[in-house]
Amino acid sequence: xxxxxxxxxxxxxxxxxxxxxxxxxxxxxxxxxxxxxxxxxxxxxxxxxxxxxxxxxxxxxxxxxxxxxxxxxxxxxxxxxxxxxxxxxxxxxxxxxxxxxxxxxxxxxxxxxxxxxxxxxxxxxxxxxxxxxxxxxxxxxxxxxxxxxxxxxxxxxxxxxxxxxxxxxxxxxxxxxxxxxxxxxxxxxxxxxxxxxxxxxxxxxxxxxxxxxxxxxxxxxxxxxxxxxxxxxxxxxxxxxxxxxxxxxxxxxxxxxxxxxxxxxxxxxxxxxxxxxxxxxxxxxxxxxxxxxxxxxxxxxxxxxxxxxxxxxxxxxxxxxxxxxxxxxxxxxxxxxxxxxxxxxxxxxxxxxxxxxxxxxxxxxxxxxxxxxxxxxxxxxxxxxxxxxxxxxxxxxxxxxxxx
Amino acid sequence: xxxxxxxxxxxxxxxxxxxxxxxxxxxxxxxxxxxxxxxxxxxxxxxxxxxxxxxxxxxxxxxxxxxxxxxxxxxxxxxxxxxxxxxxxxxxxxxxxxxxxxxxxxxxxxxxxxxxxxxxxxxxxxxxxxxxxxxxxxxxxxxxxxxxxxxxxxxxxxxxxxxxxxxxxxxxxxxxxxxxxxxxxxxxxxxxxxxxxxxxxxxxxxxxxxxxxxxxxxxxxxxxxxxxxxxxxxxxxxxxxxxxxxxxxxxxxxxxxxxxxx
Amino acid sequence: xxxxxxxxxxxxxxxxxxxxxxxxxxxxxxxxxxxxxxxxxxxxxxxxxxxxxxxxxxxxxxxxxxxxxxxxxxxxxxxxxxxxxxxxxxxxxxxxxxxxxxxxxxxxxxxxxxxxxxxxxxxxxxxxxxxxxxxxxxxxxxxxxxxxxxxxxxxxxxxxxxxxxxxxxxxxxxxxxxxxxxxxxxxxxxxxxxxxxxxxxxxxxxxxxxxxxxxxxxxxxxxxxxxxxxxxxxxxxxxxxxxxxxxxxxxxxxxxxxxxxxxxxxxxxxxxxxxxxxxxxxxxxxxxxxxxxxxxxxxxxxxxxx
Numbered sequence: 001x002x003x004x005x006x007x008x009x010x011x012x013x014x015x016x017x018x019x020x021x022x023x024x025x026x027x028x029x030x031x032x033x034x035x036x037x038x039x040x041x042x043x044x045x046x047x048x049x050x051x052x053x054x055x056x057x058x059x060x061x062x063x064x065x066x067x068x069x070x071x072x073x074x075x076x077x078x079x080x081x082x083x084x085x086x087x088x089x090x091x092x093x094x095x096x097x098x099x100x101x102x103x104x105x106x107x108x109x110x111x112x113x114x115x116x117x118x119x120x121x122x123x124x125x126x127x128x129x130x131x132x133x134x135x136x137x138x139x140x141x142x143x144x145x146x147x148x149x150x151x152x153x154x155x156x157x158x159x160x161x162x163x164x165x166x167x168x169x170x171x172x173x174x175x176x177x178x179x180x181x182x183x184x185x186x187x188x189x190x191x192x193x194x195x196x197x198x199x200x201x202x203x204x205x206x207x208x209x210x211x212x213x214x215x216x217x218x219x220x221x222x223x224x225x226x227x228x229x230x231x232x233x234x235x236x237x238x239x240x241x242x243x244x245x246x247x248x249x250x251x252x253x254x255x256x257x258x259x260x261x262x263x264x265x266x267x268x269x270x271x272x273x274x275x276x277x278x279x280x281x282x283x284x285x286x287x288x289x290x291x292x293x294x295x296x297x298x299x300x301x302x303x304x305x306x307x308x309x310x311x312x313x314x315x316x317x318x319x320x321x322x323x324x325x326x327x328x329x330x331x332x333x334x335x336x337x338x339x340x341x342x343x344x345x346x347x348x349x350x351x352x353x354x355x356x357x358x359x360x361x362x363x364x365x366x367x368x369x370x371x372x373x374x375x376x377x378x379x380x381x382x383x384x385x386x387x388x389x390x391x392x393x394x395x396x397x398x399x400x401x402x403x404x
Numbered sequence: 405x406x407x408x409x410x411x412x413x414x415x416x417x418x419x420x421x422x423x424x425x426x427x428x429x430x431x432x433x434x435x436x437x438x439x440x441x442x443x444x445x446x447x448x449x450x451x452x453x454x455x456x457x458x459x460x461x462x463x464x465x466x467x468x469x470x471x472x473x474x475x476x477x478x479x480x481x482x483x484x485x486x487x488x489x490x491x492x493x494x495x496x497x498x499x500x501x502x503x504x505x506x507x508x509x510x511x512x513x514x515x516x517x518x519x520x521x522x523x524x525x526x527x528x529x530x531x532x533x534x535x536x537x538x539x540x541x542x543x544x545x546x547x548x549x550x551x552x553x554x555x556x557x558x559x560x561x562x563x564x565x566x567x568x569x570x571x572x573x574x575x576x577x578x579x580x581x582x583x584x585x586x587x588x589x590x591x592x593x594x595x596x597x598x599x600x601x602x603x604x605x606x607x608x609x610x611x612x613x614x615x616x617x618x619x620x621x622x623x624x625x626x627x628x629x630x631x632x633x634x635x636x637x638x639x640x641x642x643x644x645x646x647x648x649x650x651x652x653x654x655x656x657x658x659x660x661x662x663x664x665x666x
Numbered sequence: 667x668x669x670x671x672x673x674x675x676x677x678x679x680x681x682x683x684x685x686x687x688x689x690x691x692x693x694x695x696x697x698x699x700x701x702x703x704x705x706x707x708x709x710x711x712x713x714x715x716x717x718x719x720x721x722x723x724x725x726x727x728x729x730x731x732x733x734x735x736x737x738x739x740x741x742x743x744x745x746x747x748x749x750x751x752x753x754x755x756x757x758x759x760x761x762x763x764x765x766x767x768x769x770x771x772x773x774x775x776x777x778x779x780x781x782x783x784x785x786x787x788x789x790x791x792x793x794x795x796x797x798x799x800x801x802x803x804x805x806x807x808x809x810x811x812x813x814x815x816x817x818x819x820x821x822x823x824x825x826x827x828x829x830x831x832x833x834x835x836x837x838x839x840x841x842x843x844x845x846x847x848x849x850x851x852x853x854x855x856x857x858x859x860x861x862x863x864x865x866x867x868x869x870x871x872x873x874x875x876x877x878x879x880x881x882x883x884x885x886x887x888x889x890x891x892x893x894x895x896x897x898x899x900x901x902x903x904x905x906x907x908x909x910x911x912x913x914x915x916x917x918x919x920x921x922x923x924x925x926x927x928x929x930x931x932x933x934x935x936x937x938x939x940x941x942x943x944x945x946x947x948x949x950x951x952x953x954x955x956x957x958x959x960x961x962x963x964x965x966x967x968x969x970x971x972x
Contacts, residue, residue, distance in 0.1 A: 125769055127776060172956050178768055182701065182776075183905055184956055187949040190902070194946050255521050260506075260531070263499075267507045270496035277456050279482035279510030279576060318898060322780055329773060362788055365780035372774045373762050384500045384554050387535055 018069040020080040026052070027084050034348055035098050042352075053379075082247075089239045090227070099235035103307060105347045106239070106246040107300050112327040112343035113253045113336065114296030119325065120333035121262060122289040123269030124173070125182040128189020129324050131169075132294040134196060134316030136162040136301025141208045141311055142201070151214035151306055158302035159295045166294025170287045189321050196313040207312025211305050214241065238307050245303060249296055253336050256292070258385060265289055266334070319361055326368045332378025341379055406433040409613045410455070410486070410580050415464035417447070417454055417637075424450040426637040427464070432580065432613040435606065439628030440617050441648070443658055446634040448617045449491060452582045455615075456488050457481040469579065482510065487573035488582035491617075493565040495572075497558030501549050504557050504568055505538040506531075508575030541571045544608060545601055563594055567601070574605065580613045581605065587620040595623055602627045621649070633657070669935075671813045677931040679819045682826040683885050685923025687904030688911070689830060690877030692919040695908065697850040697870045701772055704755070704779035705878055706901015712748045712879025713799060713892040714786050719743065720800050737802050741883060745876040752875025753868050760871070761864075779897065787894040796893040799886040822884050829880055830920065833873070837916075842869050850914075899945065906952040912962030921963055926951065 029045040036042060055062045070077065092098050111133060118124045140158035143149045149157075169188050173181045196202050203209075213222040221237040256262050264285045267275040275282050305311050323346060331342020346367070350360040371378065410432040417425040424447045432438050440448050453459050455466055457478035466473050473481055487508070496504050543550035546567045557568060566586055573581055583602070587595045602623075606612060618624045624631065625645045633641040633648050635657040641648045648654050687709060694702040723740060759778055763771045787793040803818035837843035845866045848856035857863050885900065886892040903926060911922025926948055933947040955962065 119769075123769060125772055172953055178701075178772060180909065180956055182703070182772055183902070183909060184953055186898075186902055187906070187952055190899075191946050191949050191953075194943065198943060252521055255524060259524075259527055263503055263506060264510075266499050266503070267496050270498055271494045273458065273478075274490065274494035274496065275507065276478035277458070277482055277488055278508050278572060279479050279487075280507060281477075281479045322776065325773070326777075358788055359784075362781060362784035365777050365784055368777035369759065369774060369781060372770055372777065373759070376763075376766055376770050382498060384556065385503055386554060387502070387531065 020076045096233035096235045101351045106242045108343040108347035110249045110300040112339045114293040116339045117293040121265035126185045128185040130316040130320035131189045131192035132297035133301045136298025137305040140302035141211045141305040155302040159298040162298025163291040163295040166290040170290030174283045332380040338380030411467045413465045416462045418462040434611040437614045439624045439631040442634035447637040485579035487578040489569045491584045495557045500554045502553035508572035677928045681924040681927025685920045686881040688907035688919035688923045691904045693874040696914045703775040707779040707782040707897035708878035709882030710897035712882040713886040748879030749872035749876040752871035756871040796891045799892045802887045912964035918964040
């Protein structure tokens with residue numbers, strides 16, 4: 001099938017490499033938006049981006065072109081993306097703040113991927129996700145500051161304890177309907193916040209300070225490095241460090257989506273009764289969604305704590321939960337790429353529009369509202385699971401529509 | 405005498421003050437198609453809900469392959485070998501046709517998370533076999549579905565939805581299949597095809613026992629070996645189609661309720 | 667013994683406030699099966715609408731120091747305003763999403779709540795800080811059996827009862843009430859019987875929002891302050907009360923409100939360091955109910971047809 005299509009369009013040799021090129025253009029636009037303070041430049045790039053998106057979604061010819069190209073150039077696309085991600089911080093030597101924004105964006109991506117398991121894949125309305133984030137951050141921070149444990153032990157503990165917490169929180173929800181669940185999630189989100197704020201050993205409202213940076217074989221991420229004769233700010237270290245985790249989170253999410261786990265998550269979301277009668281242990285799947293989502297939040301929490309070096313309960317309140325939720329909704333529920341985009345936008349925008357800092361939460365709420373009314377499926381719609389490629393022993397994808 | 409696969413003894417289901425099922429008993433043998441008929445509200449779907457584990461019976465016993473399954477969780481009962489369809493097709497609308505049938509297989513449960521991340525090759529080869537099997541089942545009932553496995557289930561027409569639901573139920577090679585008004589809303593052509601499909605199920609899966617709830621008497625007549633007639637939760641007659649259709653009590657139950665609604 | 671009685675009065679008061687919020691919340695659940703997470707924030711909105719109007723009225727001299735009549739009129743004005751707000755929320759937010767999966771609508775109300783909350787904070791001068799709320803209730807009180815019964819507490823309890831009775835009247839004795847009950851049981855059939863569904867839902871939103879405004883104002887005037895973010899807390903308490911009592915039922919909302927109020931007041935009093943964690947107790951109670959008795963004390967009125 002693929003070969004016949006390529007043969008049809010062999011005339012358009014420029015089709016080869018279209019999407020990677022497009023990706024570079026988009027990355028350049030985003031780079032300009034994030035790195036430049038000049039509002040004229042920013043607005044111009046935003047307009048260009050909006051135009052592209054408009055063309056993609058409204059002009060069928062463009063959409064077909066891009067979709068086709070994405071299929072054939074998958075590997076090239078991936079390589080381009082990763083290369084870009086690796087190279088970019090090197091160009092930002094004099095702008096550590098921009099690198100900082102990118103690091104926060106990467107952590108947000110991990111968070112959004114975690115929440116996506118619960119809300120997007122399994123359909124559980126979790127409005128208190130920041131609790132898992134906070135539990136992870138505090139666990140990691142306390143283990144390294146109070147007990148002097150190494151970062152690597154702390155982060156693993158953070159993930160596991162968060163996962164356990166997620167599992168415990170999931171238990172009451174097994175028999176519940178969506179609004180009960182929303183309530184329980186808000187409740188435990190608030191309970192966690194109040195506990196963190198009031199308990200002595202968590203430092204109360206002052207939080208925990210002087211959280212040590214991660215060390216790799218004795219080399220602390222806090223030391224600046226020299227590359228190609230230039231000194232680079234420490235943000236660069238953290239950027240690559242967190243980037244690895246983000247890529248891992250991405251890959252794991254993709255594996256889960258394409259497996260029976262992802263499939264059963266969807267079944268629970270679509271129709272729990274039908275899922276039960278088909279033999280799916282819906283309780284187990286829901287608990288799994290909680291645990292896996294919480295695990296990622298725990299990892300993200302640990303990364304945050306050891307990067308910033310200071311955490312307080314205010315980092316993990318209801319606003320945070322809603323912001324992460326916004327990322328999932330805006331990006332596209334149950335769509336890994338979409339969620340990543342949503343996370344990027346909603347973490348960069350408030351930092352970028354710092355001058356409008358006061359309006360940040362209002363803007364987030366409005367964005368979520370507008371997205372829900374006008375494009376509830378999110379920026380990137382849900383993709384149909386396709387079983388193709390060598391791993392399934394099927395060289396060609398099975399025929400059929402790819403619902404977009 | 406063929407083996408009994410599913411039986412119920414003095415089944416009672418009460419919701420608060422309402423008795424939906426009042427001391428109903430039946431036996432389903434292998435290779436048998438049992439029809440449950442009766443006017444609306446007679447408690448027929450409730451029986452399915454009880455058997456599939458969604459409700460726990462107030463009293464009485466349901467026996468499946470020698471085990472009393474009262475109070476078992478629905479997914480356990482499904483794994484044991486009882487599958488069902490629903491009056492208003494309950495499909496997983498936002499995922500593909502193929503995915504729907506794959507869920508129906510719901511066989512794997514130990515360590516799937518581990519496998520999906522760290523043992524992908526093994527998982528993939530299992531999935532590959534499963535996919536082949538699903539496509540095969542689909543091809544028996546609907547070439548359209550078999551050729552469009554990635555169609556979003558919510559986009560299907562009602563006829564194809566019914567077939568998909570049946571395929572999903574059959575994916576796990578069940579011993580008992582509960583069909584809840586599969587012919588609802590069908591025209592004569594479609595219901596003729598449905599009758600063929602029901603008989604085909606019996607061919608494809610040797611030894612399966614089917615319980616059929618239906619209002620379309622043509623379908624019942626052609627497919628059911630034996631029937632039980634319910635009215636207001638109680639059994640009022642049983643026998644072959646000929647026997648029950650000529651039973652004055654049955655006629656009154658149907659016509660009587662029609663007169664009320666007139 | 668005195669403290670016990672005093673606590674009792676306190677608990678009655680807190681319970682009334684929670685019940686009022688819960689009852690308003692139940693309107694949405696009962697009639698259109700919607701969990702409106704912006705309900706609490708609408709309560710707060712009522713208070714922030716009241717303050718500027720009250721200030722203006724005082725400046726314009728309509729309210730003298732001992733004014734009696736003007737205040738109820740102002741309150742009714744606010745209720746109208748919140749009611750209109752409710753209708754607007756329906757038109758803009760809810761109507762387009764009624765056909766969407768419930769999760770989307772639920773999330774939309776959450777986002778709406780946030781917009782209200784942050785909107786207040788950003789628009790109202792000095793919005794991030796707590797605001798002093800005017801004293802609208804009669805001060806002073808009297809002594810009975812060695813405890814002080816404040817007139818303000820009694821007024822609140824009285825007004826709550828009045829509101830609930832009014833609501834009861836509307837639901838059972840007016841045409842609109844009949845329509846609401848019909849829609850709550852079966853919207854399709856109600857429509858076939860000639861009931862204008864849209865008008866009914868708008869009425870639900872208007873009444874629900876007015877109740878929210880009332881609850882917000884009573885809450886604020888008792889404690890003397892209001893703040894932009896009180897809504898989340900209040901809304902959750904109201905929701906919790908409705909769930910504990912049994913979702914969908916007004917009696918349940920009242921029972922739940924009382925249970926929640928009593929737990930909170932008595933836990934704060936008798937458990938060391940209680941007041942710091944008093945919210946935690948309410949929430950833990952809610953979670954406990956959701957685990958052991960999800961249908962609430964009086965039993966839920968919603969069930970899923972298989």
